[in-house]
Amino acid sequence: MTMDLQYVYTKKRSEFGRQCLFMEEGPKMLENLMPTKELMNNYILMNPVNHSTQCTSILAEHEVNTIRAQYEQHGMNHTEGGWPREVNPFDEEQTLRFKKKIEKDEMYIHTVLQLTHAMEHCILQNNAINIYEEYFDGLESASLMEHSTARTVNVYRDPNATKRPVTHLSWSPDGGTRLAVTHCFLEFQRIPPDVSTNSYIWEVENPNKPQLALKPQVPIVCLEYNPKDPNSLVSGMYSGQVACWDVRRGSVPVDISVVEPSHRDPVFNVLWINSKSGTEFFSSSTDGQVKWWDTRKLNEPSETLILDIVKGEEQVLSRALGASSLEYEGTIPTRFMVGTENGCVISCNRKGKTPAEKLVSKYNAHIGPVYAVERNPSFVKNFLTIGDWMARIWSEDCKESSIIWTSNHQAQLTDGGWSPTRPSVFFTTRMDGTLDVWDILQQQREALIHVKVCDYQLRTLRVHDLGQLVAVGNNLGTSYLVEFSENLATTGRNDKMLLTAMLERESRREKILEARSREIRLRQKTKMADSSHKELDKAKSSKSAEVVMDSGIVTAEKEFFAAIEAELEAIRVAAEKSAAEEEGEEEVEEEPEPPAEPAEKATTFAEDLLDEDEEGLEDEDFDEDLLADIGAGDVEGEAEDYAADPDDA
Secondary structure (H helix, E strand, O other), X not given: OOOOOOOOOOOOXXXXXXXXXXXXXXXXXXXXXXXXXXXXXXXXXXXXXXXXXXXXXXXXXXXXXXXXXXXXXOOOOOOOOOOOOOOOOOOHHHHHHHHHHHHOOOHHHHHHHHHHHHHHHHHHHHHHOOOOOOOOOOOOOOOOOOOOOEEEEEEEEOOOXXXXXEEEEEEOOOOOOEXXXXXXXXXXXXXXXXXXXXXXXXXXXXXXXXXXXXXXXXXXXXXXXXXXXXXXXXXXXXXXXXXXXXXXXXOOXXXXXXXXXXXXXXXXXXXXXXXXXXXXXXXXXXXXXXXXXXXXXXXOOOEEEEOOOOOOOOOXXXXXXXXXXXXXXXXXXXXXXXXXXXXXXEEEEOOOOOHHHHEEXXXXXXXXXXXXXXXXXXXXXXXXXXXXXXXXXEEOOOOOOOXXXXXXXXXXXXXXXXXXXXXXXXXXXXXXXXXXXXEOOOOOOOOOEEEEOOOOOEEEEEEOOOOOEEEEEEOOOEEEEEEEOHHHOOOOOOHHHHHHHHHHHHHHHHHHHHHHHHHHHHHHHHHHHHHHHHHXXXXXXXXXXXXXXXXXXXXXXXXXXXXXXXXXXXXXXXXXXXXXXXXXXXXXXXXXXXXXXXXXXXXXXXXXXXXXXXXXXXXXXXXXXXXXXXXXXXXXXXHHHHHHOOOOO
């Protein structure tokens, strides 16, 4: 191995002294010293003479080229001892023949006697001291109260001149040695011209230059590593397509989906799913669709689910809710959760046959989009949601309200996630550039640590598999790697037991409150139904009484006016008779008697009305004296009064 070592020596001009001026001039003798021959007798000539003079320091370069040692690994089965090459240890006949041959050897007994002394010494030594003894096994280890700290380890900046926001982060599955960062403008029609579409893969230890630049035709919104292959990735594009990448193939995608069967809006989330081939994944978008894909065939999705929660036989895309976040837990391969733009979280089952079986339940989580949904790695029944100004922890059994929630922050939350190693710790990012660390076992009212990462909006967050490193990205295209103290990534002996008790207690409390709330709502609903029925019955009875009263009044008026007309006719006949008598006419017309039947009908009907409803008769302009006179038969007098003044009658 050769090494080229080079060092540049620098020196200021002022340290050289006065400037040297050269000119052409002949030789000039300054001084002439003549030899003195008498001094030669004091010296002895040395022959030969080797002498060198060097006024500067000696610099040496050494090179060493060692030969690399070649190692080979061989295995040996020592369950019954080492066997010669010509003996097959699995053949009982060969091994038995070889044992008898060794036992017949003259040196066999002598060799065994020599080995027994060393073996006896080792046995006695092991019996004297138990090297596996646990001295403090019965004592409980005291937990050290370590102060939680955080520091920024590395900063990864967008190499382009126009800084684009960081939209997604993903750790490589080979221990998190690489970090995939995507950059994209998501504001519609506000993208600056001539903006690069590149996204980058960084080595964690080298923040100066990205390891690989991914160069698609359209910007990448999200990018996710395959958990089984550190060289394979899938991405969701701004155009609604999905693409497959292989870092060994270079900067271009291996395959990309067709536009027609892809999403109609940008793909905000892609996640790998557990499959035998390890090539299946699914994606979600704000167009309200969830699609399943296979990297071996991206021409069309294998399955599509429309997020239409309206109950019906068919799912309509126009009613679908846009998906803003996606969650998938490998231990529950058929279940997944979707956070929507209107603030609700939908729990889905891929194996359902009908839309009602696929969209299992809905949780009204936040006001506005749900930016993150993630199940707890140790308690998959509980999940975390991030939206508006708070973070909420839910239980699948409580659908009306979350069991734990944080207080409202001054700035909106943008992303969050659980710690993979400590189940009680989760992280959140805010729009004011702050990264918060929460530990619900220690305190619930306030975050454990507030880390001011930058002065700009933090958009995304991703936690390392070991729990101590957290990668965050801001709105100016800069990604930060923050390292936390070990106590935030280490699980205590009783942490899981305490967290289990806390989650069960809060779930039980919420169930009691939900049951009480349902009971109150049911009582109010029953009370409102009873009051509405009473009002309806009262309205019907009053309406029927009004109808009966109106028909009775009309009939009474008709009979009354018929009786009045009969009386008027009798009065007219009497007047004509008196006039004929005065003129001396011989024929005397007999005065007709007034019809009594209409008066009797009027009297009978008036008495019925008085018996049924006295209030209705008080509203009418009937004269009780008139009705009494009519009933007594004094029709002629009343008829004369009516002829004189009909209004009084």
